Amino acid sequence: MTTVYVHGIGMTKFGSFEDKSLKDLLIEASIGALKDANLPKIDAVFVGNFMGGTLSNQEILGAIVANDLGLGYIPTAKLEGACASGGIALRQGVLSILSGEYENVLVVGAEKMKHASTATVTQFINTAMDQSTTEKEAGLTFPGFFGTVANRYMYETGAQKEHLAKVALKNRENAMNNPLAQFQKPTSIEEIVNARMVTDPLGLFDCSPITDGAAAVVLSSKPSNIKVRASSQSSGPTLMQDAIDLLSLPAVKISGERAYEKAGLGPEDIDVAEIHDCFSMTEILSIEELGFFPKLEGWKAVEAGETKVGGRIPVNTSGGLLSKGHPIGATGISQIYQLVRQLRGNAPNQLAKQPKIALAQNLGGTGAYSVVHILERV
Amino acid sequence: MMKVYECCGIESVTKKVYCSSCGKEITNEIDVPEEGTVYSYTVIQVPPAQFAHLAPYTVALIQLKNSKAKVTARILESVAIGDQVKLDSIVDGAYVFKKVGSSKVLHNS
Numbered sequence: 001m002t003t004v005y006v007h008g009i010g011m012t013k014f015g016s017f018e019d020k021s022l023k024d025l026l027i028e029a030s031i032g033a034l035k036d037a038n039l040p041k042i043d044a045v046f047v048g049n050f051m052g053g054t055l056s057n058q059e060i061l062g063a064i065v066a067n068d069l070g071l072g073y074i075p076t077a078k079l080e081g082a083c084a085s086g087g088i089a090l091r092q093g094v095l096s097i098l099s100g101e102y103e104n105v106l107v108v109g110a111e112k113m114k115h116a117s118t119a120t121v122t123q124f125i126n127t128a129m130d131q132s133t134t135e136k137e138a139g140l141t142f143p144g145f146f147g148t149v150a151n152r153y154m155y156e157t158g159a160q161k162e163h164l165a166k167v168a169l170k171n172r173e174n175a176m177n178n179p180l181a182q183f184q185k186p187t188s189i190e191e192i193v194n195a196r197m198v199t200d201p202l203g204l205f206d207c208s209p210i211t212d213g214a215a216a217v218v219l220s221s222k223p224s225n226i227k228v229r230a231s232s233q234s235s236g237p238t239l240m241q242d243a244i245d246l247l248s249l250p251a252v253k254i255s256g257e258r259a260y261e262k263a264g265l266g267p268e269d270i271d272v273a274e275i276h277d278c279f280s281m282t283e284i285l286s287i288e289e290l291g292f293f294p295k296l297e298g299w300k301a302v303e304a305g306e307t308k309v310g311g312r313i314p315v316n317t318s319g320g321l322l323s324k325g326h327p328i329g330a331t332g333i334s335q336i337y338q339l340v341r342q343l344r345g346n347a348p349n350q351l352a353k354q355p356k357i358a359l360a361q362n363l364g365g366t367g368a369y370s371v372v373h374i375l376e377r378v
Numbered sequence: 379m380m381k382v383y384e385c386c387g388i389e390s391v392t393k394k395v396y397c398s399s400c401g402k403e404i405t406n407e408i409d410v411p412e413e414g415t416v417y418s419y420t421v422i423q424v425p426p427a428q429f430a431h432l433a434p435y436t437v438a439l440i441q442l443k444n445s446k447a448k449v450t451a452r453i454l455e456s457v458a459i460g461d462q463v464k465l466d467s468i469v470d471g472a473y474v475f476k477k478v479g480s481s482k483v484l485h486n487s
């Protein structure tokens with residue numbers, strides 16, 4: 001049976017790059033991954049991107065990447081699944097190799113957002129929710145969904161804003177050691193809790209930023225020392241009013257369960273994880289849904305430092321979306337970039353005991369998509 | 379009255395074609411009162427361009443009375459979880475609810 005391996009990784013710095021186009025970012029990250037993989041002959045390209053059409057007035061990203069890199073007239077495609085676009089592109093790359101169609105595949109994700117105003121970006125990010133509903137007309141925003149979740153979570157568990165702040169602080173402390181991260185300035189619980197409110201109870205530090213950046217991976221059926229043990233995906237509700245349990249993200253739970261089943265592993269086997277922390281609240285919900293901690297107790301684990309570097313299950317050693325930054329289409333692939341470096345033993349915030357099994361979880365919309373990949377050092 | 383669609387015990391204000399539990403077409407429509415309690419809420423301070431003129435505004439998820447279904451609506455006042463609310467108007471396709479009773483009053487009575 002075919003197995004998929006990671007051969008190369010590449011990533012631009014995440015931040016604000018006025019002088020770089022969406023294409024520049026895609027090409028820069030791709031070159032990094034291709035060189036890291038020793039320039040194999042690429043058979044297909046999969047691109048993850050969400051807002052190229054709206055914010056950069058640019059589509060056909062797959063063909064552009066193949067053309068400008070000079071890869072020849074190979075098949076390409078762009079995948080869209082809101083903030084899970086990168087993870088979905090990665091999964092399509094994995095599946096295309098498993099099908100036997102291709103040997104070497106380039107997967108690259110990028111987003112160019114910083115040139116637009118916050119109101120414009122907020123408006124376009126809202127396309128990740130069903131736009132033809134009374135819920136959208138009520139004015140619910142994407143952050144507003146997680147604000148509503150957070151108020152209920154705090155009401156049911158007794159968690160405080162300080163617990164949300166501890167997620168943001170942990171990820172900032174991790175980003176301070178990651179030269180590719182968008183935010184490296186030290187902060188404090190006081191600063192986080194007192195920051196400008198975005199959507200009650202979520203403040204500025206509880207929300208992932210607007211970011212430019214790209215990340216890329218070269219996959220192959222030829223062996224390397226990083227094996228893709230599992231690739232899985234699930235959908236979930238596309239509306240808040242359709243959630244059967246507001247404090248659950250079924251897409252995360254189901255994609256996690258499917259990945260564990262495929263890998264023949266459980267949450268207790270995972271040494272390090274990158275979890276989609278689009279909001280501090282989301283990281284807490286997802287560490288519960290992935291089985292690292294019991295339901296409604298994720299906040300206690302954060303309080304106890306169990307998700308810190310050196311904790312029981314270090315989460316977002318890269319700085320996460322909150323502080324590494326969140327160039328939407330790149331995010332799912334940049335998670336793989338950090339995890340491969342952890343497995344290779346040369347990551348920012350490298351774990352003292354070099355990890356063997358790593359898990360990445362990438363969310364799209366308000367839980368509309370979730371993708372999970374499990375990697376193994378072999 | 380507000381329409382709720384039901385099959386296999388799952389109730390939703392969204393009209394879906396098939397029931398994800400039994401696979402059959404959903405045909406059971408129930409009328410429920412346009413009132414309920416605040417299940418949770420948020421106050422949106424950073425609005426999308428379309429709603430900039432309203433900010434800051436409250437959006438709540440409302441547990442409808444006599445139903446398992448919930449509905450998302452804008453609320454005229456600031457609210458807390460457990461407050462009783464009632465439909466005030468429908469504005470540009472949005473449900474706008476108003477507060478008619480406080481959760482705290484309920485506890486005291």
Ligand SMILES: [Zn+2]
Nearest residue numbers: 385386397400
């Ligand atoms: Zn049914």
